[in-house]
Amino acid sequence: MCVGCRAVLSKRTLIRIVRTPQGVVVDPTGKLAGRGAYLHNQRSCWMKGIKGALAQALRAEISQEDIDRLLAFADTLSDESFEAQGPLA
Numbered sequence: 001m002c003v004g005c006r007a008v009l010s011k012r013t014l015i016r017i018v019r020t021p022q023g024v025v026v027d028p029t030g031k032l033a034g035r036g037a038y039l040h041n042q043r044s045c046w047m048k049g050i051k052g053a054l055a056q057a058l059r060a061e062i063s064q065e066d067i068d069r070l071l072a073f074a075d076t077l078s079d080e081s082f083e084a085q086g087p088l089a
């Protein structure tokens, strides 16, 4: 399940985020050890997740450094809306 939109959408790719001793990092290979959470490869899910549910899901404090790293990754993602015809599209 995506911790951003709380939905499972099979057409979207889920990207793993892992809490490591070095902080909260993106784990595109899914191979890092540690408590993980998932977000869709869609920027809006990352924005929602980073602001709230991600820290809960990882049971971790997310530092400003982690947030910067996650936002930088989110910037590489599409911000296509689920409601493609909506006002935010």
Ligand SMILES: [Zn+2]
Binding pocket: 002, 003, 004, 005, 006, 007, 039, 040, 045
């Ligand atoms: Zn999502």
